[in-house]
Amino acid sequence: MALFQEVSLFLLGGGTYVALEWLWRGLSHPSMFLLGGLCFRLLGALRRHLPPVWVPLFGAIAVTALEFLTGLVVNCWLGWAVWDYSTQPGNLLGQICPLYTLLWIPLSAAAAGADWLIRERLLPPLPPRRPGEVQ
Secondary structure (H helix, E strand, O other): OHHHHHHHHHHHHHHHHHHHHHHHHOOOOHHHHHHHHHHHHHHHHHHHHOOHHHHHHHHHHHHHHHHHHHHHHHHHHOOOOOOOOOOOOOOEOOOEOHHHHHHHHHHHHHHHHHHHHHHHHHOOOOOOOOOOOOO
């Protein structure tokens, strides 16, 4: 059951990330589905392990780091030209920039809230783990 929940949340995060890109930029790329799923799972983990006030800031930093690493792979290494922020002020190798890091602060708060809502209100609770059991 835990695997089903994690996969479901990953798929939801990936789909939401792509939808946000379509709304914001008018296009997306399949690699962004994978990045979105990973980001959503990471934000959920931050929500469970950090005080709520820190989640948006650390979430924005974490998402920016994942976007930078993804950009290095898909844009620089593979040459897919999924995005290019080289015209944005303060950009790093055209892969990330301060503007989008700032935009990730409220989006991280919203994603953490969505993770809480889905886990606590929509998904069935997981049975308690026995000592030494891996879920």
